[in-house]
Amino acid sequence: MSSTKDSVERQYEEIVIEPANRFGINLRELWQYHELFYFFTWRDIKVKYKQTILGILWVMLQPLMMMLVFTFFFRSVVEAENTLGMSYTVFVFSGVLLWTFFTSAVTNSGNSMVLNAPIIKKIYFPRVIIPISSILAALLDLGVTLILFVLYLIIFHVPFDFLSFLVFWPLSLLLSIVGAVGLGCGLSALMVKYRDFRFVIPFALQLAFFLTPIVYPLSQTSQIWFLKYIFALNPMYGAITMFRMPLTSAPVDATLVLISVFSSLLMLVVGIGYFKKTEIYFADLA
């Protein structure tokens, strides 16, 4: 590291502080603070499981419980042919896996700005690191459950298309993340000003649970023809559908998946856009 004298005289880039809002994401600045992503995520995970005995096992318990409950009670209700050629257990497991990630990612990132208000009021760093760190933490939990899922697939010899897996699993994960980031950032910004969203988020997610093909396929509700397009606006529709593709040979409606992709990209742009627009006022409002 160069001597102090040198570093003091070196020309530094100018930082201009103005009332105007900076709209775009300053990637250079984000890279400067990239270690903070790691620290916030690590802190969230560490604190969550501190002083617990089961620790990381709790991560796997929730999707497992959901899967058991639904398999037990709903298997008779949903007919086997409708679950796209895979066993109902696998159908539910795959859906619940991704949905758990999405719920915790959106809920935690939505609440993250308000929870971190004390830090935001006292120090500067790119604010977007906070909701994204919550999503990264949820991603780690997903990683653990994915391992469990793959083990299940291997142990129970579930038919599996490897090529399809290589293509669609990353895409599905990407879609989930994009949707979560867009919604999470947008909601976290909204929460700072309108605390109502604290109540809206769990309620809306609960509702969305029933409008996503997690425990039953949505093709059963095809009375109104355009309803399926509305369901496709949900980013998790595309994500879960793509996730299931290696496990089934049933045809997939590509249009619906594309609608889902575009919808989540739109959410990303709007969510982050709103966040950036309002972030300089967070310290005043929080």
Place this chain on the structure above:
Amino acid sequence: MKPIIEVEKVSKKFQIQHQQAAYLSLRDKLSTLFRPATVKEEFWALSDVSFTVQRGESLGIIGRNGAGKSTLLKILSRITPPTQGKITARGRIASLLEVGTGFHQELTGRENIFMNGSILGMRNSEIKARFDEIVDFSGTENFLDTPLKHYSSGMQLRLAFAVAAHLEPEILIVDEVLAVGDGEFQKKCMKKMEDVTDQGRTILFVSHSLPSLKALCKTGLLLNKGHVIKAGAIEDVIDQYTSYQTVTDKITDSIKYYLPYIHVHDVLLNNSNSSSLIVKDSKLHIFVDIEIKKRITFELDVHIKKDEQILASYSNFVRNEVSMYDPGRYQFSYTIDLPSMRSGKYKIDLVFTEPFSSWMGISESSIDLEIINSEHHTFLSNTSLRWGSVLLDGEVSRKP
């Protein structure tokens, strides 16, 4: 060479919402049920603030509470945006607006050092390189792997400052964080800050401690109610600040620490709020408006002093005027007849005491007093002690 910080006409407006609390009638209550009556008030915390800071300068920012110092620091730290104006900074800014930002009680000391350091803008490699120094400075070596919630508040403070002290930004902004901590620790912190200036870095320091400001800073900036009152050499700025303070300010500042359950609303000497008084007619009228929060016995004495010697005093205690006061608001009017005193500069001390408490809180505030006694020979220099300060009245008759 371009200045490292240029502040140009910065203003900051806050909107304060007052929620109407008083309901006049049930009807009013019902009508405001669905539309909570809030009155918005605009408050300008800063107005047209402009100044520059050169590289390597150590600037002390002074002002009363509410002058806008913290708001200015927050804007410089990019925590809140200015409403108008522009700031250009040519270097990395690190702010210490609070110690222990980002500290989490469940994490250990070691983990918090990394967390806090990272939030303050240090790279992981920097923290690792300075880890031993930080631990050494804080004196918490034995407790590194215990969760922070088991630390005493003093230890947490030392740890927090230890991390912050090892930042090496071009511009360091410090906001009164040294107000807490014991004397030993404060000395350590001041020394560290002096090192920062010695290394050629720029410091902006906000404090109420005038000795610290004089020791650390070369230049000063005086703010009052959001405006820049003076900028220049630190001694000049401090002088302006102390003369700027009204009597009420001085007494409030001193009583805040020693007798916190007395709130001073107003103090007037001969109907004036100024902290220097000129008396020409031997009459001293003191008006004190205070609010007492706790049931206490207190006395308010008035001392006239010259060169730290008490020449004369009006004492409740001596006059058996000490009473027990219930919580409430009280106004006292003292009318004191001064003896014939030599023209010159004195000091009035207003001393609030709690005579029978175990804590014995005493709050003393000095006001400059100049007595002009036109009856006497103006030839007398007020520094000559030959005739004393009090001149006796009387008459002489002689025969023949």
